[in-house]
Structure formats: structure tokens, C-alpha cells
Amino acid sequence: AVLLAIWGRETGFGAAKMPYDAFEVLGTKAFMSTRKDFFRTELLAALEIVERGLAPVGAMKSSWAGALGQPQFMPTSFLKHAVDFDGDGRVDIWNSTPDVLASIANYLVHYGWVKGRGWxxxxxxxxxxxxxxxxxxxxxxxxxxxxxxxxxxxxxxxxxxxxxxxxxxxxxxxxxxxxxxxxxxxxxxxxxxxxxxxxxxxxxxxxxxxxGDQNFAGSWGAVGGLHRSDIAALQRALEAKGYDVGSADGLPGFKTRRSIGIWQAKNGRAATCFPDADLVAVLK
Structure with a gap:
């Protein structure tokens, strides 16, 4: 079920089209993006895929971000994790459902998926x-x-x-x-x-x-009212007080959430472990 969920999330069970030439996307991003080194590495990996005969040039279709095929693998991930599961002699994560699902499974195994446990x-x-x-x-x-x-x-x-x-x-x-x-x-x-x-x-x-279809029992509160810049300002203020928020990127990850909770508890507030407008005003 996890494999199906990833496949569905990434490309709608293969329904999403990959309209872009991976080399154009990766080459442009390697030259112009803010992550030039990352995309340069991915561009070289894409060239290696073709050079080794793992996929023909014409098959190298990607998303706008350069992710390949139905599992949305970056080229380095293709080289590490993609497999030929249908036995036709080539790894085809664009058209072969067995190759797609087996490659996603291989990815999870390589990163340490514990068999027999859920998430x-x-x-x-x-x-x-x-x-x-x-x-x-x-x-x-x-x-x-x-x-x-x-x-x-x-x-x-x-x-x-x-x-x-x-x-x-x-x-x-x-x-x-x-x-x-x-x-x-x-x-x-x-x-x-x-x-x-x-x-x-x-x-x-x-x-x-x-x-079967069911929602979480817990409900989501009003957690979307802040701009990313507000959260980043809150993170910088917590960093200045010695807290490890991960990074001041405007995204409330677990290090930011728990830092908020620790600060709240130390300052006589109920620990909510999530940014809100009042916290931003107090800490900025």
C-alpha cells in the first residue's frame, strides 16, 4: 500500500505526463538556479544514464524540476535505485509498472525500511x-x-x-x-x-x-495564518536566544516546533509547539 501511495502522490498512478526534456531542465537549472551544484550533479548523472545505455535520449522526460518518470526519481536516484523488474532487459520507470513499483520499493529498502512495521x-x-x-x-x-x-x-x-x-x-x-x-x-x-x-x-x-477511507480522528486547527517571513523572523529570534530551530527557513519543522514549546514552558505559557501571531509579536 505504501508503494501505491507514493506512486499515486507522485504521478497519479502514472497518469501525469512528463512533458519536459530532462537535459534542458537540468542544464538550465545547473546554470541559473540557486542550487547550481545540486543540478550540475544531476545533469551529469542524466548523461551517465544515457552513456551507459540505461535509457535512450528520447526517453529522458522529466517534471519541471528534472525528476524522471513515474516515481519522480532524480537522475542520481535512478542510478542508485531503479531496477528492471519485468525482465525485459531495460529499466523503464516511464512506462513499465513493474519497474516503477520495484524501483520505489528498492529506494525504500536502501534507506532502511523495516519489514513488518508500518509508518x-x-x-x-x-x-x-x-x-x-x-x-x-x-x-x-x-x-x-x-x-x-x-x-x-x-x-x-x-x-x-x-x-x-x-x-x-x-x-x-x-x-x-x-x-x-x-x-x-x-x-x-x-x-x-x-x-x-x-x-x-x-x-x-x-x-x-x-x-478503507477514513480521516484522522484529530482535527487540524488554525495553523495557516502566518507568512513564511513571519515564521523565519520567529526562528531567528529563537536562535538568538540559543534555541536550535534547524534553520530559519520559514518552515516550522520539528526543531522549531519543540523549541517553541520549550520557550513557552520556560515563560509560563501553555506549550503549543506551533508558531502563531502572538508568538511572533512577542519574540520578534
Missing amino acids: GFEVTVPESVSCSLEGPDQGKKISQWADMGIKRVGGKPFPVSELKAEGFLLMPAGRSGPAFVATPNFYVLKQYNTSDLYALFIGHGADRIAH
């Missing part, structure tokens, strides 16, 4: 558990999270096979949205796209494919 569980987090405990560097055994009062939504217990395994608190909107205990596989999904919300989309999509 995570939606949970309720009591007020006694700080939202600042979030993050892939603050893992605990799932049994320990349960002992702290964290429970699966719907009343189901955590699977016995998971209790001794490591899990990570994930609160992508702080106290203003659903909460999760994520497995290491969640962070494998983030190797495909570094966004928490992307990985959450894939995990949720996979669950819906496997178990």
Missing part, C-alpha cells in the same frame, strides 16, 4: 506529556510512550510486536492538530521527500488504500 499510529497525547518531546532524536520504546499516557485513537492497544520497538512523537501542528507515534519507517518516507506532511500524506494514503 506509525495516530495517538492522543495528554497535557502531562510535553509536545517538546517530539523528534526523531528523542525516541522511546512504544511501551514507554504508553506508560506516559499516550494512547492510540479509537481505543486499540499498540500491537504487542511494537511495544519493545522504538517510536517517535510526531506533532506536525503542535497542539493544534493530530498527533502520532511514528516508527523509523516514517523517516524512511522522508528520504523520498523531506516534508513531514509529505510522509504523513503517504502513510495516511497507504492506510486508506489498505483499510
Whole structure:
């Protein structure tokens, strides 16, 4: 189901067309973009694909960002992860469904997908558990999270096979949205796209494919009212106070969210672990 969710998210199960010449896209970005070195490396990898006979020049169609085929692999990822699964002698991530799905699976395996584990569980987090405990560097055994009062939504217990395994608190909107205990596989999904919300989309999509259409039990609050520049200003203010926010990029990742929660708690405020207009005004 995870493979189908990624395939569906990236190219609508192959329905999305790849209208651009990969060499034109990558060459232009290598010359003009703000990430010249990245795209120069990808351009050279695309040339290597053709030079080694892995794909003909005419097949090298990409998105506007230079990502190839139905899995949307950058050329370096193609070289590392793409496979010929239908046995026709060529790797065709543009037209062969077996090659597409096997290549996505190979990508996940190479980044450490743990067989037999899912991506995570939606949970309720009591007020006694700080939202600042979030993050892939603050893992605990799932049994320990349960002992702290964290429970699966719907009343189901955590699977016995998971209790001794490591899990990570994930609160992508702080106290203003659903909460999760994520497995290491969640962070494998983030190797495909570094966004928490992307990985959450894939995990949720996979669950819906496997178990039927259902929404998260937790609701999303008003989390979209700030400009990216406002969040970046908040991040810079927290950095000046010694907090590790990841980077002042205007995106509230887990390091920013938990830094907010720690600052709020130290200053006598309820920890929400998410930026809002009041926080921006106080900290700017």
C-alpha cells in the first residue's frame, strides 16, 4: 500500500505526463538556479544514464524540476535505485509498472525500511506529556510512550510486536492538530521527500488504500495564518536566544516546533509547539 501511495502522490498512478526534456531542465537549472551544484550533479548523472545505455535520449522526460518518470526519481536516484523488474532487459520507470513499483520499493529498502512495521499510529497525547518531546532524536520504546499516557485513537492497544520497538512523537501542528507515534519507517518516507506532511500524506494514503477511507480522528486547527517571513523572523529570534530551530527557513519543522514549546514552558505559557501571531509579536 505504501508503494501505491507514493506512486499515486507522485504521478497519479502514472497518469501525469512528463512533458519536459530532462537535459534542458537540468542544464538550465545547473546554470541559473540557486542550487547550481545540486543540478550540475544531476545533469551529469542524466548523461551517465544515457552513456551507459540505461535509457535512450528520447526517453529522458522529466517534471519541471528534472525528476524522471513515474516515481519522480532524480537522475542520481535512478542510478542508485531503479531496477528492471519485468525482465525485459531495460529499466523503464516511464512506462513499465513493474519497474516503477520495484524501483520505489528498492529506494525504500536502501534507506532502511523495516519489514513488518508500518509508518506509525495516530495517538492522543495528554497535557502531562510535553509536545517538546517530539523528534526523531528523542525516541522511546512504544511501551514507554504508553506508560506516559499516550494512547492510540479509537481505543486499540499498540500491537504487542511494537511495544519493545522504538517510536517517535510526531506533532506536525503542535497542539493544534493530530498527533502520532511514528516508527523509523516514517523517516524512511522522508528520504523520498523531506516534508513531514509529505510522509504523513503517504502513510495516511497507504492506510486508506489498505483499510478503507477514513480521516484522522484529530482535527487540524488554525495553523495557516502566518507568512513564511513571519515564521523565519520567529526562528531567528529563537536562535538568538540559543534555541536550535534547524534553520530559519520559514518552515516550522520539528526543531522549531519543540523549541517553541520549550520557550513557552520556560515563560509560563501553555506549550503549543506551533508558531502563531502572538508568538511572533512577542519574540520578534
